Amino acid sequence: MMKVRDYMHKDPKTVTRDLTLRETASLFTSEEVEGLPVVEDGTVVGLVTRRDLLKLFIPDYMDLIQDVSFLEDFGELEPEAFFGMEGRLLLIEDVMRGDVPEISPDSSLLKAAVIMEKNNEDLLIVTDKSGVLGVLTRADVCRAFFGAKK
Amino acid sequence: MEKISELLTDELINLNLSSKNKEDVFGELADMVHRAKKVSDRDAFLRSLMKRENLESTGIGKGLAIPHARTDTVEGVVMAFARSERGVDFQSLDKKPAHLIFLIASPEREKSIYIKVLARTSRLLRNDKFRQQLMKASSPEEVIQLIEKNEI
Numbered sequence: 001m002m003k004v005r006d007y008m009h010k011d012p013k014t015v016t017r018d019l020t021l022r023e024t025a026s027l028f029t030s031e032e033v034e035g036l037p038v039v040e041d042g043t044v045v046g047l048v049t050r051r052d053l054l055k056l057f058i059p060d061y062m063d064l065i066q067d068v069s070f071l072e073d074f075g076e077l078e079p080e081a082f083f084g085m086e087g088r089l090l091l092i093e094d095v096m097r098g099d100v101p102e103i104s105p106d107s108s109l110l111k112a113a114v115i116m117e118k119n120n121e122d123l124l125i126v127t128d129k130s131g132v133l134g135v136l137t138r139a140d141v142c143r144a145f146f147g148a149k150k
Numbered sequence: 151m152e153k154i155s156e157l158l159t160d161e162l163i164n165l166n167l168s169s170k171n172k173e174d175v176f177g178e179l180a181d182m183v184h185r186a187k188k189v190s191d192r193d194a195f196l197r198s199l200m201k202r203e204n205l206e207s208t209g210i211g212k213g214l215a216i217p218h219a220r221t222d223t224v225e226g227v228v229m230a231f232a233r234s235e236r237g238v239d240f241q242s243l244d245k246k247p248a249h250l251i252f253l254i255a256s257p258e259r260e261k262s263i264y265i266k267v268l269a270r271t272s273r274l275l276r277n278d279k280f281r282q283q284l285m286k287a288s289s290p291e292e293v294i295q296l297i298e299k300n301e302i
Contacts, residue, residue, distance in 0.1 A: 018205040056265060088243065089210050089272055093202060094218065095265060098258060 004112050005105035007144045008126045008134030014039045015048065017093040024092055025053055034137050035123045038096050042131050046096035049122055053095070102127045103136065113141045152267050154274065155298040157229040161186045163290035167234040167251070175238050176200060176217065179230055179253045188228045195223040195255070209240025213285075214275050215248035218268055220258050227256040227263055229271075231293060233284070250275070250284055274300055 013027065015036045027036060028050050038046035103112055103124040112124055116138055126134040142148070164182055169175040176199050184192040198221035202208070209215040215238075230253040237247025252271050256264035275281060280300050287293045 020206070055262070056269060088206055089208060089216060090265070090268065091202075091206055093205055094220070094268070095261065097261070 002109040002144055003105065004103055004107050004109060004124075004126055004136055005133070007109060007140045008105065008136040009033075009140070010134045012037060012132065012135040014044075014132060015092055016040065017046070017091060017096070019092045020088050021053060021056075021090045021092070021095065024048060028053070033135065035135065037100070037125050037132050037135065038092055039132060044100055044102070044125055044127060044132050046092070046098050047100050047125060048092050048096045051122065052097070056090075056095070100125055104128065105133055109141055109144050112136055113145070116141065152227050152263050153298075153301055154229060154267065154271060155294050155301055157227060157267070158231055158290075158294055158297065159186070160290040160294075162188070162228075162230040163293050164230075164232040165287065165290065165293070167232045167238070169234075169238065170236070172203070172238055172240055173200075175232070175234070175251065176203070179217070179232060179251070182232070183224075183228055183230050183253070183255075186230075189223045189255075190225075191223045195219075195221055198223065198255070199253075207241040209242030209248050210272070211242045211244035211246065212275075213237065213246060213249040213281065215240045215242070215251045216254065216268065216271055216275075217251065218254040218264075220261065220264060221255055222257050224255050224257055227254070227260060227267055229254050229267070233287075250281060270301070 013031045013036060015038055017038060035047055035049035037044050038048060101121045101124050103126055105126050105128060115124060123135055123137040125132060126136055167175060167178060169178050176196060180192050180196040183189050189195040198219040199217055202219040203217060208217045232251045234249055237249050240248040242248060254268055277300060283296050287296060
């Protein structure tokens, strides 16, 4: 059986609630990850993803528009438009989700794929009693299913 | 779309904060939203605000502070506005006291709306003229009218 533990990213970078979103965005780049587990006292308490950060820049009215093809230009992004001085108004605490999509390292990859598909998850956090062991992304599952190399 | 001018009502606006320090301001804000029946548990609400504030100050400079928290002591997005003539030390980056304080809270499940209200508030307050007008407003009604006029 293809198990989660054989395809996950081991010892992933974790973050704490007090990191600013600008610092978080830098981490997404340097670590090349889709999401970062948020930990407190060794326990995972949340998850923040690239998607959580990008959503902040999408204007409210886009929620009401289904077809965006007629819009050629959404305008310029104003620097510091949202986050106050130096981007310190919003922290991971403010945007993270608390209902963390967890999976056991001994679960099958098929189970992981089903959870991702059904719940529209970009990644799952692999945990056991000791805490965070790894992160499994859609790319990892794809790679495994198609026998592709890393 | 949650508009700031619709979230604020007269009873959620205090133009004469009496508190001199940040902790007392939070207490005064918690009392105000509790009196307006917007929170189920005043003390738990206050703890959520303080917990977030202790991670990083919500004083963003230019005389502004936007204390905020996600807490299930509220049923929907809640806002309050308070003004302090003398100013309150929020340990802001520019080291200047906060005069205009916007409180924002929401239940855990309404993260998306909460963030958008926070972003809209922050954006609205970048306008220098608007901040000056808020400092001069003489009544809660005038505050709401000003926000209505400037809110996109």
